[in-house]
């Protein structure tokens with residue numbers, strides 16, 4: 001009996017130690033930063049800004065590309081084995097939510113999400129995990145407003161214009177972004193019937209290209225096109241597909257979301273392409289601020305705000321430098 005009580009107490013004590021990794025003053029702070037698509041410039045920028053926070057605060061940043069559920073799970077175990085105290089994650093699949101939360105808890109790691117918010121079994125956001133994302137619907141509206149303004153400026157008759165809506169419905173932030181763009185276009189008088197959904201199988205340029213090609217083939221009646229999607233890569237895919245069919249800068253208006261190298265490289269080309277603009281969002285806030293929030297949580301026990309939604313600004317090749325400056329991105 002005595003022995004059983006002793007074991008129970010020992011297990012309880014171990015549990016306390018295990019679940020409460022408040023770093024001691026001497027503990028070196030180590031923070032993981034897991035991203036779903038390490039090859040995408042947006043995520044490289046997030047890492048770059050997270051490194052700036054690491055240098056400034058003096059913690060070790062462990063950057064991990066985690067494109068699948070298995071990679072996420074083994075990365076979390078690995079971080080725990082390395083004595084990290086927490087991590088920031090953009091998950092490859094929001095439905096992994098409950099599994100990731102359980103794994104982090106079992107490993108005694110603090111976690112916050114960035115970009116893509118985890119959902120529970122019922123598809124509802126997991127509100128207990130602090131999150132920083134973009135104000136997706138409003139940013140989508142900025143895209144739609146920008147497209148409508150440019151259509152009007154060019155004097156196109158809206159009935160002759162098709163809209164390639166590159167969708168990725170399983171990701172809530174993608175759904176909100178493209179719905180915002182569609183709603184803004186329709187509110188500006190764009191015929192809803194001219195909005196052609198182009199579902200992409202994965203969120204990269206190649207898959208967007210394939211999706212847009214189908215939309216273009218099925219709708220040979222339009223004289224001009226516009227395109228939007230969840231990010232710059234989606235719109236670049238649509239722009240490249242349209243180019244292949246002869247719709248170049250004067251007959252195609254694509255507006256992306258992001259503002260990292262995919263978009264910047266397009267603006268640096270000697271002549272304009274159908275990639276007309278991008279709503280620049282902030283990898284600085286999503287990388288530097290999230291990891292600083294995690295650092296403060298680990299070192300001071302101060303949890304990050306439950307939900308932070310960041311804003312964006314529309315930029316075209318004419319004002320991109322100015323907009324980047326205004327968003328505090330110019331020097332980088």
Ligand code: GLA
Nearest residue numbers: 042115116133134203230231
């Ligand atoms: C999602 C997209 C990324 C980027 C981020 C911004 O994760 O897949 O391309 O737009 O959102 O929060």
